[in-house]
Amino acid sequence: MVADNAETTGCQEAVRTICGLIESNQVTLLEFIRGLGTHLTDDSNSIRTRAITLLSSVLGNVNRKKMYAKDVQVLVDFYLSKLDDEPCLREVLKGLSSLVLMSQFDPSLIPHVLNFLVEKYSPLGKLASVRYYGFEVLDSVLSVHLEPAKQYNDEIIKTYLHVSKNEKDPKNLLLSFKLSALIAQNFDISKFSEDMFDAVFCYFPISFRAPANDPYKITGDQLKQTLRDCLSASNLYAKDAFPNLLEKLSATSPTVKLDVLTTLNQCVEKYSTATVEEYWITLWNSLKYEILHNELASVETLTQLFTYYENSENEDERIIPAVLKIFQSLSDKLKNVNEDLNIKDYLYVIMDELAKNIKNHDDKRSKQSTVILAAICAANINVYNLIIPRVMPLLLASDDLTVKTQRQILTNVSFMIDSYYILFNEKEESIHPNNPMYEFKDDLLMLFNKALLSTSKVEVSLRCLAVRLVAKVVSLNYFLADQEAQLITQLVTDVLLEDDNGVTEKQILQCFKSLSSSYPSAVLEITVPRLFSFLPDNDTDLDQLNTKSRVLDILVSISESKLVIDSVMLRLVGKIEILIESAPQSYVRSVFLTLSKTADKLDAKDSTNDNMKRLVPRLFYVVLDNDKTIHDEVVLEYTGRVAKKIVLQTDTSQHEEILRELIGLFINGKPTSFVAKPLSKQLDIVNENQLPFIIFTKIISAVDKSVKFPIESSSFLNLLFKASQSTVQFSRLSVVQCISLVVNKWIDDSEYLVAILEDFKKALNDSSIPVKERANTLEVLIWIGKALIMKQHTCAQAYEEYLLSLFDSEELHVFTPKILEILVADVECYQQFKKPGPFKRPVVFNVNVRLLYKQKLFNTVLPLLVSKFESSKNQTYLLALSLMLKYVDKSIIVPHVATLLPLVLRSLSTESNVIVTSSLSILTIAVNESDELVSRHLSTVIPNLLEIVNTHKNEAVKRNALECLLSLTKFDLHLLVPYKQDIITRLAKVLDDPKRSIRRLACDCRQAYFELGVPRQ
Amino acid sequence: MADVINANPTVLDASLLPTRHGAIVEKDEESVVHQELTELSLDGITYTDSEGESEDEGFDAQEIYDLISTISDPEHPLTLGQLAVVNLSDIKVIDPQDKNHIGEVIVRITPTITHCSLATLIGLGIRVRLERCLPPRFRILVLLKEGSHQSENQVNKQLNDKERVSAACENDQLLKVISHMLATCA
Structure with a gap:
């Protein structure tokens, strides 16, 4: 029956069992205590302590409603009588605290308990764990009986002052501070305010730092904060707190000062x-x-x-x-x-x-x-x-x-x-209409005027300061009225057009960002027209500072909100309409480039429905109706980018119409509302000038893939096949990408796909057709293959296998590295765009691209390439690998590093820049990701790298090799020491490299090796 | 270091220090378009990347400045550039272009105060940095700027005496301080 050590699991189990018996009424509490009987008063300290331990533990664990008021009172008296029993004091206090928590505890007993505590118990000379329970009795009283306890105001305060005397233990202090704050907030401490204050302020400032293996995990900050809560708990402390705290402010330690200031702040807040x-x-x-x-x-x-x-x-x-x-x-x-x-x-x-x-x-x-x-x-x-x-x-x-x-x-x-x-x-x-700051608007404007208009342009820092302040004022909510915003816009526009200092210009453009988004109409009315007035109608610049290119660049950077962007784009198209006949090609192209950059600044959320109606028809008409621009691939590319951006952000419900109308326009030469006026010459991009395919393909890539294709897709493909046979340099990719996109977005018929694959095979195997023509066919096949592989179509496998088999073809194997490159390349036409789908989740709407297609392809192709290279030593395989790696994410390569490393090491000494560059990039990945693998080969790697940096001509190769050498420094010292001197010596020649950036990298690399193994301070 | 010799130096804003302008040449937009339109085409593939012939970039004062202005001051967490100990205008480079001819780099440093006892240490740090970073065909001369120090001649003699410099570099304690100064360079 005698519990041994209350902390062991066996004991806790026993206590739980007893509690269970009591709660299920199998044993009454009385019977249990009677069972303990004389042990509770035994003369032997150890037996008595254990008996009381058991009783207290049971009281602590038993259901709080289980006891009658009478029982509680009897036990309270028993425990109080035991308060002078030194050996079991801890258990006595613990039991007492549990009793106070019982629901049948009569609050009228509170003064009785507290008086006994003050008289019989003294924290002096007791262990910290004993003292803790002294606090806990008070804590129990205040947590359950706070309201009734208020009648015994003085007793509570006296008891607190008594039990908290001379406390030093951090865990106890935390509880003590908590109680102090609670008492100060809930009781009338006016008689004791000084004592209460002194009881806690004597700890200030706390410089406690928890020992390494502190079981309670108490931090100094925790203590500081609870102490602060105490000191700020009552207004009555103010007369002591402020003078005392301010006195401590003279401390030299900044930590103490900071603590004082934080405490003062909390006091000011709370009082x-x-x-x-x-x-x-x-x-x-x-x-x-x-x-x-x-x-x-x-x-x-x-x-x-x-x-x-x-x-x-x-x-x-x-x-x-x-x-x-x-x-x-x-x-x-x-x-x-x-x-x-x-x-x-x-x-x-x-x-x-x-x-x-x-x-x-x-x-x-x-x-x-x-x-x-x-x-x-x-x-x-x-x-x-x-x-x-x-x-x-x-x-x-x-x-x-x-x-x-x-x-x-x-x-x-x-x-x-x-x-x-x-x-x-x-x-x-x-905001109130009488905001006091409003009165000073005129003064502010004056200030800006003075700083920006009547100072020398050399005063860069002053002018920048002023511009930044203007930007700040512009960003204020409800501050400037429209007219004032116009004045400010006028001012910064003047500065922009007159100040040629780069730093100031940057600040002004930054300022225009706030202006454009807060006051777009002011920018539209003032700045945009001013800027356009500097754009000449022929090639001669109108102003020495505000050249064509400066004005065009500025136009792009001030276009920040939809309103401004729309207006700038429309005006640019207007400018193009004027320029297109007479101005030189380079000027026209740069205006088109500006147009495309401006369109790019449209936010992804902006709807472009209105641009589709107002801007696109004018743009298409001016580009497609002019003999020069319709043959200018650069202009067509920029136009295509603008059109793509606008189509992408037009509501998808309009995409069906856009697709139908534009196929009609480009393929069949039908008039449409997307061109402002009827074209003087109908388009037929399949049979005549194919360059407009550049625009057409971009639109095909942008429209929603769920739209029904307006004509029979296979016959449309046949038209495209026909186009692909007679295409020219700059339209070539657009044509094949168009085929690819149509297959990717609209063709799912396996039978048809298998059938055309057979046709392609036949054509490619026919050696009577010249290789050049077959290459055209092959190109179409690759792009169809890419379309299928990207959407992981069931037929993709067949295409992939056939394309890989071409490695063994005598005539076509020269193309094979490029085939692999194309299959994994990230091309602009397959860029994915999202719109909100079901449940508001963004879904890709323009193309079908599966997440892991690259990884899957790489995993099949890589072993094949490695084994073929091992058996044949043919560099084609290495080249294919290198070309693929350009587009493959690092994470895809990492699992294969072990397989690739032998290849990499051998290919470091080849001539081809492409191969060496990619080998070095794999090597760098290997160094960073699986260093152990590389560390075994340092004797090959380091001399090879040094050879490359000393002999290679290509800048990029040298840069990669130096970066690789630099990343080696993270290896363990003992691995590198044998090479350190050699690396330092052989890098000396690179210090004289003709290229500055290589020299700099060599310096950094040498420095890193000089420092290798030098102990840090 | 027990006492800081110059506790309150004038500091320049790091963003206002001299840098090389227009170092990055933007690729011509039109050639980018052309490249995009043909890069992945099977038409006329060669598998070699175009080797852009570009001219040699000689050594100039800015390059030397970039090498040494980032060295830390031994007593402040600031760089020599920020403290204006090294200034672009006080660096002279004679680069004969021909790699067989000897070149010369002269750096004049301005200690923050005229009695700065760390001037030799700073000079030594600069010297070590330049010896590590310049090809051996350059002769390096580190001098105090005229009138910037009380014992100008002594320090100059010390800094450019081969024997004394190499003896200093044998001193582990000194080397540790220098390696700490150079730690901010990369």
């Missing part, structure tokens, strides 16, 4: 406004110099300032945001402008004090003062309304305007603007 008011000026006076006497980092926004300092590694620097936060909390007490009159006065006091520094822009403290004011304005809208009207005039008033002063003004104003941004953009406070 009532009336309490804080008393200490307002004291706090301000003691803290202000922490900011005013410090040099502040040169950042431009308040948020950046906070993040810069808060992330600082240097604890000294983290003091700055901590102080600013206290100022913010102090200001945040101004909740009600009509009631908190004192706070209002205090705010005026500090404002007047800082105003002295702000009035004089050259004052050393003007920036610091502004930062403080900006921070407190950002804290609360009442403070903002109070301070802005007083501060802004000081900041903006200035008679003399040296560059230095202007820079200071701009920096300071920028911080004040941040407070607007934080309140109305970030915190989304509702």
Whole structure:
């Protein structure tokens, strides 16, 4: 019956069994205690302790409703009488704490228990684990009987003060602090406030660091935070807390200082406004110099300032945001402008004090003062309304305007603007039409004008500062009225067109990003027309600075919102209409390029339904009706890109019509609404000029694959086959890709696919046809194969096998490396685009591409290539492998590294750049992914690499080899030491390489090997 | 290091230090289009990549500046470029182009204060860096800028005395400090 050690599982099991018996009424509690009987009072310490341990454990585990009020009272008395029994004290306190938790515990017993505790129990000289249960009794009382306990206010507080005396153990302190805060918040501590405060403040500041194997996992920060919660728990502490904390501020350790400041901040936040008011000026006076006497980092926004300092590694620097936060909390007490009159006065006091520094822009403290004011304005809208009207005039008033002063003004104003941004953009406070900042709009505009129009262009930093401030002002919610936005747009446009400094230009373009998205109409009305006026109608530039190419580049970068993009595109098409007859080809092409780049800036979510109706017809007409452009592959490519982008983002319900109409237009020469006017010459891209296929294929790749193909697809394919036989250099790929796309998107008929494969085989095996013609046929076959492999069609296997079998063909095997390259190549026409599908999940709508097709193909082809190379030593296989690798993801190669490595090592000494480059890239992957494999071959790898860097001509090869050498340095030192000197010596020649980038890489590589094995400080 | 010799140096913004402009030549857009339109075609395949003949890029002051401006100062976590100890205008390169002729690199450094006892160490660091990174055909001369140091002549003599430099490089303690300075270079 005597429990041995309460912690073992056997004991816990026994306790559970007993509890089970009691709860199922098989044994009554009384019987159980009677069973323990005399053991509870046995003279032997060990027997008595064990008996009480068992009883306490059962009480701790048994259902709390199981006991009658009488039982509880009897047991409480028993336990209280045992409080002077030193050896079992821990168990006695534990049992007592369990009893308090019983639902039948009568709260009127509380003073009885507490008095006994104070009289009979003393934490002095007890073990930490015993003391813990002393706290726990009080904790039990307060957690279950908080309301009734309030009648015994003084007893509770006295007991707390008693049990918490001289506590040092971190686990106990955590509980002690928790209790202290609870008591301070729920009881009337006015009589004891000093004692209560001293009981916890004596621990401040905590410098606890948990020992390595601390079982309780208590951190110093945890303790600090709970202590902070104590100190901020009652207004009554204020009279002690503030002076004491401020005194500790003189500490030299930044950690302590930071702790003090964080605690002060929490106190200011938690204490009532009336309490804080008393200490307002004291706090301000003691803290202000922490900011005013410090040099502040040169950042431009308040948020950046906070993040810069808060992330600082240097604890000294983290003091700055901590102080600013206290100022913010102090200001945040101004909740009600009509009631908190004192706070209002205090705010005026500090404002007047800082105003002295702000009035004089050259004052050393003007920036610091502004930062403080900006921070407190950002804290609360009442403070903002109070301070802005007083501060802004000081900041903006200035008679003399040296560059230095202007820079200071701009920096300071920028911080004040941040407070607007934080309140109305970030915190989304509702804006009142009388916002005090509105009054200063004119002054701000004046300031910008001064900084940007009447300064020399050499003052780059000042001008950039001004431009960034303009951008900030533009980004403010509900700040500028349309007319003001226009004025600003006018201003930055002027600067853009006059300032030739690269840095300033970059900032202005950045500023246009906010302008274009916030005030697109201003940009449309002012900037865009101005820019277009600089585009000449012939080749001669109209302005020395604003050349054609500069204006075109600017047009692309200012096109940020749909509205601006649409207008720029339409105007560009208009320009093209004028230029197309007379201007030189290069100019026309660059305008087309600009058009395509602008179209690319459309957001993927923008609908282009309107562009399809308004822009595309004009664009198609101007391109397709002109004899020059219709034969210019570059113009057609750019046009195709624009058309593709627009079709992709047009609603898919229109795709069927688009497909039908455009097949009609390009193949059959039918008029359509997608061309503005009837073409003077009908198109027939199959039999005549095939170059417009460049546009056509892009549209085929963009339309929704679920649309029904408007004509019979196999007869359409036959037309395309016919086209492929007579095509020219620049349309060739477009034609075969068109075939590929049609097969990929619309043909699923296996019988048909098998039949055409047979036709192709026949044609390819017919040696009476010249190889050049057969190559055309082969090309079509490859692209059909690609279409099928990408969608993993059932016929894909047959195509793949046939294509691979061509390695053995005498005449066609020269093409085989290219075949493999084409099969895995990522081509633009198969780029996947998504639209929201069922359940709003994005699904690809334009092509059929299975996720793992490349991996599957690679896994079949790789063993074949390796074995064929091993048996024949024919470089074709190596070449095929190299060409494939360009398009294969690293993760696909990694599993095969072991197979490939022998091949790689042998091919490092070949002549072909393609092969060496890809071997080096596999080698680099091997070094990074499976270093053990490579480390066995270092004696081959390193000399080979050194040979390559010293003898090879090709820059890319040398670069790869050097990078590979550099990545070897991550190997264990002992592996590399034998080669270190050799590498350093042989790299010396590369230091004189004709190419600068190679020299630099050689330097870095040599440096890494020089440092190899040198102990770090 | 017990006492910092110059505790509060003037620091330049790293983004404003001299760099090589227009280093990356953008590929001509039109040739990209042409390449895209023909790259994967079976028509006239050769399997070799075009070897763009390009001119030699000689050594110039900017290249030397790039090599040494990133060395860390021994007493601040800042680079020599940021502290304006090395300046582009104080670097002189004589590159005879012909690889059989001897060339010369002269670097004049400006210590942050005139009594800086670390000037020799900084000079040594620069010297080691250049010896590691320049081909042996260059003669390296590291000097203090005129009037930038109290004991200018002594330091200059020390920095360019072969024997003393190689003796310094035998000193493990010194080598460790230098390797720490060069750690920020790559």
